[in-house]
Amino acid sequence: MTAEIDPERRLGALVRENPEFAPVFESVGIDYCCGGDASLARACADADLEVAAVREKLRAARSDNDGETNDWNSISSLVDDVVERHHDYLRDELPSLERTIRKVVRVHGDARPELHDVESVFLDLADEVSHHISDEEETVFPELERLDGEASLTPDEEARIREAIDHLEDEHDAAAAHLERLRSLTDGYAVPEGACTSYRNMLDRLQLLEEDMHLHIHKENNVMFPEAEERLEAAVAE
Numbered sequence: 001m002t003a004e005i006d007p008e009r010r011l012g013a014l015v016r017e018n019p020e021f022a023p024v025f026e027s028v029g030i031d032y033c034c035g036g037d038a039s040l041a042r043a044c045a046d047a048d049l050e051v052a053a054v055r056e057k058l059r060a061a062r063s064d065n066d067g068e069t070n071d072w073n074s075i076s077s078l079v080d081d082v083v084e085r086h087h088d089y090l091r092d093e094l095p096s097l098e099r100t101i102r103k104v105v106r107v108h109g110d111a112r113p114e115l116h117d118v119e120s121v122f123l124d125l126a127d128e129v130s131h132h133i134s135d136e137e138e139t140v141f142p143e144l145e146r147l148d149g150e151a152s153l154t155p156d157e158e159a160r161i162r163e164a165i166d167h168l169e170d171e172h173d174a175a176a177a178h179l180e181r182l183r184s185l186t187d188g189y190a191v192p193e194g195a196c197t198s199y200r201n202m203l204d205r206l207q208l209l210e211e212d213m214h215l216h217i218h219k220e221n222n223v224m225f226p227e228a229e230e231r232l233e234a235a236v237a238e
């Protein structure tokens with residue numbers, strides 16, 4: 001795609017069409033997942049960034065992109081992608097990262113009291129996210145997958161699904177707030193002088209967790225749910 005990047009377009013739509021933009025927004029600290037409804041111009045103004053400089057980085061990412069595309073073509077394939085790439089990763093990573101954090105806190109917690117807060121925020125995040133992804137898989141995703149078929153819904157069913165989506169979006173905001181707090185407690189995941197291997201490993205993995213959660217939330221908030229809402233309208237109108 002060679003179209004000029006319009007600063008009035010919304011962040012969520014830009015990343016939906018250009019997945020290679022996600023790491024650029026991540027690197028400059030622009031929230032494209034829960035904040036995906038903001039225009040590029042608005043987000044740059046809020047973050048005190050020059051739109052021209054950010055567009056330049058986006059153009060560079062686009063020309064370096066070696067063919068990464070969004071390969072989902074239905075709600076069901078997007079659900080599969082989210083479960084396989086993001087939920088499975090969280091199921092593996094959260095318990096393992098918890099063990100690493102506990103170890104780092106045990107060894108360095110006295111010298112660095114903020115690590116106790118890192119641990120407690122992480123535990124809240126891990127608990128909430130684990131329930132959230134089970135809830136998605138058990139209750140909401142099967143309903144959304146039905147919308148790929150010839151589903152026709154009653155107004156009550158439609159209202160129930162919309163309510164469930166709103167609830168998931170609220171939980172995404174809460175998860176994003178925890179991630180923001182972890183970033184600030186660790187000073188942007190900066191490695192302190194003399195940090196041991198486990199400490200570095202903890203910071204690297206917390207940062208990867210943040211990036212993965214942002215992409216995951218983006219796919220749900222800015223692609224899956226808007227797509228579902230269009231189908232909901234059609235399913236009730238029929």
Ligand SMILES: [Fe+2]
Nearest residue numbers: 082133136220
């Ligand atoms: Fe999810």
Ligand SMILES: [Fe+2]
Nearest residue numbers: 136168172220
């Ligand atoms: Fe979610």
